[in-house]
Amino acid sequence: MSEEKAADPSAAQEGRIRVCIVDDDPFVTTSLATILAAEPDVAVAGEGCDGEAAVALFERERPDVLLMDIQMPGTDGLAAAERILAAHPEARIVFLTTFSDDEYIVRALRLGAKGYLIKQEVATIAPALRSVTCGQSVLGGEVLGRVEALVQGGGPRLSGAARLAPAGVAAGSPAQSAEQAHAAAALELLSEREHAIVEQVAEGLDNKEIAAALYISEGTVRNHISAILQKLQLKNRTQLAIAYYRAR
Known part of the structure; x- marks a missing residue:
């Protein structure tokens, strides 16, 4: 109660x-x-x-x-x-x-x-x-x-993910700003369509839902996600979602 x-x-x-x-x-x-x-x-x-x-x-x-x-x-x-x-x-x-x-x-x-x-x-x-x-x-x-x-998955640092500040780090610290800029730059590698798909993935939508929202086929969604993961050197949708939120 x-x-x-x-x-x-x-x-x-x-x-x-x-x-x-x-x-x-x-x-x-x-x-x-x-x-x-x-x-x-x-x-x-x-x-x-x-x-x-x-x-x-x-x-x-x-x-x-x-x-x-x-x-x-x-x-x-x-x-x-x-x-x-x-x-x-x-x-x-x-x-x-x-x-x-x-x-x-x-x-x-x-x-x-x-x-x-x-x-x-x-x-x-x-x-x-x-x-x-x-x-x-x-x-x-x-x-x-x-x-x-989750973000790195044991892979290269270029992942599109800026770290959140550890508790107590002041807002706008140089290290934090640099890593956020790094994440944003990595996501700039994506096309407008790919950006739209990343946003949908970050919202938790599956391929069928993304296809319906963007008026494309599920196969096209799968192909785009594979290309996005390759560009950002990520391994899965979870890493992609975290990368998106860290770059905001």
């Missing part, structure tokens, strides 16, 4: 990052709230225990950042994020989980999440919130390693 805690009145103080925390473990939400409340520029605006509570909290509090678990009973974090972002594309959602699962990472990136952190890396959370509010996307160290493995 969804439960929410009322907003902290101090969260209205100007200049502080307003954060809502959602996790099915009350010990986690309480601990995170205590840790973040100790930060001079962070205020906890509310807490919830599942996806339904997350949707309600966001609608009511409109936090600067929603910090949310993925695996929760009932409506999970990914489903909640999808609903929130459909209604509020500008929402900043950071997933905080114990799982650096490849499928979760890819789904989170496709949804438009601004971050994916591991609960054990507690010290990175506050810096990550600051980076996200400055327009930076963030990944925890363990997750960053998984993304790099």
